[in-house]
Amino acid sequence: MDELGEPVRLLGYADRLSVPAGGRIEFKVSSELPEFTPSLVRLRRGGSPVHECDLLEDDVAAELPASVPGRVQVARAGSYVEAAVREDVTVHGAGLAAWIFPTLLDGEQTVLALTAPDGSAGYRLAVTSDAVVLRDASGTELSRLAVAPVLRQWSFLAATLSPTGEARMELHRPGRTTPMVQESHIHEPAGQESGFPEPREAGAWRGGLLRIGAGGRGAPTGFFNGKLARPIVSAAGWSAEATARLAAGEAAVDVLGATGVSALALGREPAAATVADDGALTTGGTVVNRPASAVPGPFWRCTETDFRRVPGEYDALHLHEDDLDDAGWDTDVALTVPADLPSGAYALKVRTGEHVDRIPFVVTPPAGARPAPVLVVLPTWTYLAYANWRTYAEFEEERVGLYGERRGVDPRDRWLARHPELGKSLYDVHTDGSGVMYSSRARPIVNIRPDYYTPTTRGLRHFAQDLSLLHWLDARGEDYAVITDDEIEDRGADALSGHRVVITGSHPEYSSARMLDAYESFTAHGGRLMYLGGNGFYHVTNRHAGPSGAIEIRRARGSTTAWASAAGEEHLSGTGEPGGLWRWRGRAPQRAFGVGMTAQGFDKASGYRRTAQSRAVDWVFDGVDAAVGEVFGDEGPGLGGAAGDEIDRADVALGTPADAVVLATSVGHSSSIVLVADDRTISYAAPVAPDPRVRADIVVFGRPGGGAVFAVGSIAWSTAMTHKGGDNDVSRITANVLDRFREHPEPVEGA
Template structure:
């Protein structure tokens, strides 16, 4: 991409500052502020709608190319007590996942000019380099095996490397050797890096040779250890030996932080960069505990990856203050250069404590983050080759080139990606991006581009609304949405936190009215990582439709200590409070809804004002080119999962082609009789106390039908009927 960027936040209030980090390979670029109204460029619908908003941010700027550098590590600033000329020792436990993948550094204190030391895996062989001299073992390490690793160096007696597997089938895996290498050079004043090393730049800011695998209990000593001391370290007596260590880092401390605590008297704490996976089982994991909150001392490992990325670290290109009078809504900085463009979207919130409308549109930013930069169809991805014309967008090519990944992808070593940050280009979160799997591989809008269809529909019908995001709901709770008469969801609010569910349930209990305008909502346990302040975390855990599984014992989130997976297995199924939950999914074709007896209940008959008694709903093409208003992913009622008995089923979509559609995995395995588990989608109304209610459409492509025939169709009419009634009252007519 000639031009690409990101903002430092996904949402901002008027009067606050936003910074935009932009990479441009051309000398100059232009920027302008636009309001986002409708996503996608499909000629069958309204097409892309972006409205220029005159602003002092508009103008021409100098372009500078900025790189994406992936890879996680721990950085410890300048351990001055460590002097390689006088001797040192390095000891740790490692669990490599890709030991044959070239050069991977376990720990280093080395300058780009070659001063200092680095302990590495070199094509699977344990190698110590001091200055210009290198010494290696001859036995390669085995993947996914815990090893005790040690290296000692003395300027006069030489070097020693030790490699011993901790348990299991270990015949032939141990190795140990002594040798001599040239004395080290002058004292090196540079940082210690665990899991990588400095490879470029005078200031040590370019880190490379990243390691793939776990590291547990790394320790540095300022002298060469003897046989007895090494044996004691291997036997777990590190705490008794660290009195003269330059650093002894205990990754079992502060698992919910990005700090590496040094338990030695030196107290050389480090910072954990680019979010490697914390809460990982260590070399001493007994399997008696399934998560780190129950036995943190057995979770002293960090799982590093060469493709981790939490913060691209780009320099700000433009800093801008959001005008005080800018209305709440979806905006973007539209940047262009030499025939190329990008949109950097953000949400402008209403001023804190001041609502400007009775409707709140809740943008599902956690779900945007989960899918951002998804590349399952890329080379090496789970579905590589499934889409014949992939990649067919420059954004897809950029994801592949930079190595960025989504929460659906796996790292190069096959482990799941569990953190997603907004401090990096989110090139698929764009009004013009077409999600590759939509429309049988031809691509179609999802996420932000699809949710903008709700924005367009609201604008088209003259509704006033404020816009909020998951971040505010998570941080501020029900107080943020309590003033609104109606809250609308996006089309796919799949990833939600416990705080968000609490807030929405409190809102409903207090008489709030929720229009759930999507499908597969409130599904995965997702939590904001407060330590980073800019990312979310999940742990995929079955039974569920999923693209990866965590390692045994690693299903608990490092950020909060909560068990990951589906909310239904935490006793918080969406059926229990929305009335419906994820039930089926698949490709084209979709299906229309047919009215059910409940639709004639006097309490809810207003939903169908202007429709015939037997009128089929959404029996036309959507903007995803999938016929019908129910498609891609649908929800259904299920009393066994808590659907309240007073939930009214208004309409049902059924008859999906079994060759392209199936019920979700957790429903199939829990079915008493699999033959009765036919895919369907249920449109429902659920009444709450104090005149509260939930209206659920139960389809991710409902909103793609809103603009059909100039917004004059029965999907649009039903949506408007419900919104108007929710603004004026609850289920019963105000005069009733």
């Protein structure tokens, strides 16, 4: 790849992010080259020529083909719902209607489409920035209402076509007591004064396909951007009186009956990938590419924000042309992981000449294996939250101001910016400006790579950084295993049971209630936890069932956030629970982990000053030169210190245990390290500068039954551990705590 990011000619993904030893994992690869060579490697350390360290990997013997034929595979973004029309239903004329809340009116966007089995006949109702259009299957315009729905307001749209060719279109816009109507007859020959063409329909047909939010018989086209509710499709037209009743909110089957009518219940089961049909035109629909659900519809009364309490008011989906849940690529390489393969981070390395991609995955211990003394949990839900984050390339110049310098961009990000079909991160917004709520693993993700360059930290972050922790453990000869967030979500506390010490990754930001419960149970039953990161356990997150492994968030107001959920949309569609921050649910990270998110900034990291309290657990500082009051950890790669990027503080008011020992507190942060919005309030008192809450705290505390927690309060910590090949105070402190937690029956008391 050159600096322009040209080209990425070899790219793939796995059907999962983790697999037990002895299990099967499949890889999907798109190659513009005639063939590629697959191999299995164990990832030892992240890096590349542009990082401050080299990538380290070991070849691993595996049963893989010597070469695989290359083929181009394409992801198709855009969400919609489709349903097969029953074959015993005859379509002769049609009725198409829906409530719509357009959020972007660029081009012509399909609201509803009804198509014959062979695509030769059909009807498509669409909207533009200045009109509503009815077309036939060939694209010929049958009728046009020269007025558009109001952007970001609900309107009711209906088009009916009788077997004899009478067409009627209605648009009910807010603030108007009467609808706008267009009536016409489409069977007059071309050249007549009416101006309508000769009919292009091939008469009546049986069966076919219904699509909501997209057109086309094969690959979908003309995606609708916005919320859509109460779609109604009929195999024959209906009266103007019936349209008026539907616009008033009466149920479609009450007005039209069920025979030959589709009334897909879009919001009834927000977590489902299928939609029931209250009518009899179809047997139900399939939701494609996971549009936003659990969003209020046109009859939301604004008295309840929990969709579970008023399901009839949450009868909409928010469709986007750039939604992607599953790229749907075919498998090119299948691997049965050797049953004796040690747990760790691995990758399928695919290569053709200078073109290389490493598709990472974690090998977890097989069922029944002896628990290793040390268990590392890689925060894969955070990796997914940031998956294919596009702002590094899209806002490169703006980031120069944020960083105070030009740090460069990974060339793959420039390429990604030109490929919206690969889906976005939870920090991005859709083309209509609404926030991205879902992120899945079933697609190529260019920034979950061991050699990915992150400008935020001048090199390593997330997966590539967490490999540094594994490399550090390898250098110490530790007996450890690796799992991911998914194993904890699947098995709860059982995923941690039996291990003496559990170590987190550098940024475990996104977590579910089941995960929090598992960690709390682990330490309550004698387990020792080392939280070696920052901004952890922050966002309420849920994982949806299904092969894509999609995670979901809602971004509530009152937090540092890339976007905010719309009114009435702060409950997760998968569970119904309130989204936003765990802090506002009474589960601030301080309660279980001792520290919680307090500030962020990316110009430079700082060091920590050792506190007088630390004398009570002097063993933490064995071999460390820093005495009480002195600073350590103010050197290192990346941002240049151990306390930086995103940092956490201890706070008894937020749940830090009263007996927690604050070992050290960061010092010397610049004005670019800013307090999170969670803590900002209006005050008439003169502000204290610098704000004392802008700090990273290192804490340690015991739990009843011999459990313990050690937390460092900084994402930058594990990067600083690698300074001078691990010969540094940050590394020594970590090693002291690990040894104590692993071996000592009383992990926190003084030596």
